[in-house]
Amino acid sequence: MLTTSWLTRDELADYLAASPLPLTLSPTPQDVATAVAEDLLTHRLPWPTLDWEAGRYPEGTRDRRLRSRRLVDDLGVDKLHDALDDVLLSVRALTIRQPWAGAVTHLGKRTENRSWRSGYRGLVLLHAAKEADTRLITQARQSDPDLPLHRQAVIATAKITGCHQARRTEQGGICCSPWGEPGLWHWEIKAVHPLARPVSCSGALNLWRPSADVLNAVLAVEEEGR
Structure with a gap:
């Protein structure tokens, strides 16, 4: 509860x-x-x-x-x-594969590329998936050996503030560079706050509702750091 x-x-x-x-x-x-x-x-x-x-x-x-x-x-x-x-x-959670979850949390990635549009606006728990892109993780480790890449855990809190389709810029590139990808919906993420320690839990597809136990654990971690 x-x-x-x-x-x-x-x-x-x-x-x-x-x-x-x-x-x-x-x-x-x-x-x-x-x-x-x-x-x-x-x-x-x-x-x-x-x-x-x-x-x-x-x-x-x-x-x-x-x-x-x-x-x-x-x-x-x-x-x-x-x-x-x-x-x-009413807060939702969003599961993201590594190393993209780490990029959002620690490298300033503020665009999440998805194949579907979301009307949700508000607070979200950022959850690192159990599965990961091992090839990209190897590359990420080579460029930043200290980048935290936790899996199957809530690793940050943030706000989803908007969502728009990828579009061409006047210069011919894709908006939301360097993170935005063509042909997808760009979810706008702000106010990213990494947790002092990850909160282990399973994720889910799409936006999902974290349990009361997960929310209590996240709040406890936040209170520890105040």
Whole structure:
């Protein structure tokens, strides 16, 4: 079972304060949960929890901190925990063969080539497949012996922000160079955050739903590094 009940009120407020979510537009529990989930999975660090009652705040943060805390109190901690659990359970995972998974995680590859279009936008766990392209792995090892090439494990978190068909540039090449391939759909990936250690699990075809156990394990790894 997935649960984020370990997050205290002040921790929720700190994550919310650190997020880009506008706090003056009456955000819903879903809005707050989405912002906090992105903080948790992309390793955007919360503002350090301070002594609220003593009123010790870094310069320039007091108003947003107080507004975040007030919003958490108004919406209710339990309701926010439930909304956050729902948001995290809606996260998808994407299995990629090595060495391409390593290229996304460590070499700046921000285009995933697929034969089909995806309408999904949002947080994703990047999963390295059990099977790999051994020929390309040999080449990758030769060019970068230290490149992590874990298999059958979640190795990073990211966001899928768009999807478009490969197209020719004005110069006659293919868009999204050097990673984009012709005749395929280019999935746009941003906010890639490698995990401090891989989370072992089996993958699946297409976008798939990670289990609560996998999500809990990923969150635990993220919390260890904060």
